[in-house]
Amino acid sequence: MRYLRYLVFGSIAVGLVIVALANRGEVSLTLMPLALGNLIGFNLQLQIPLFTVIFLGVMTGLLIGFVWEWLREMKHRTAAKTEHRQVVRLEREVSKLKSGTAKEQDDVLALLEKVS
Structure with a gap:
């Protein structure tokens, strides 16, 4: 069973490496559309590999799904x-009732028996 788990994890790792190698070209991510960024005067732009965008998107989706299900x-x-x-x-x-340690009568009856 342990070897089957290693086989599955290994095949997932190989698949992820293949996807990363096939999508290693740089892409430009911008915070806002260019027209809006020019209007405001600020627009954050990053150059990162495409596989990073893919993996971050998958991880973000999984995280949102887990939190959503946990809350539900x-x-x-x-x-x-x-x-x-x-x-x-x-x-x-x-x-307590089976062991007999429970009170067998009311408190009022117990007080009446004490008095008499």
Whole structure:
């Protein structure tokens, strides 16, 4: 099983290297469209390889998807925690009743017996 995992990771790594080598040409990334940048007087421009843009786009998409799913499932996790706490409380109460350490009568009846 461990070797199968290494094989899958190795093939993914080889695929990523092939994509990077095929897309190593430089591209120009600008912060704003040229007309808007000229109007404002500021426009950040970077020259980076295309594979960097591709990999950063994929990583950003994965990160957004993971955070989105984590936020979407939060209500289910909190409901499960609440349900688990209730089950634990009920199990403790049942075990207390079975062991006989629970009060067998009301507090009022116990006080009346003490007095008499």
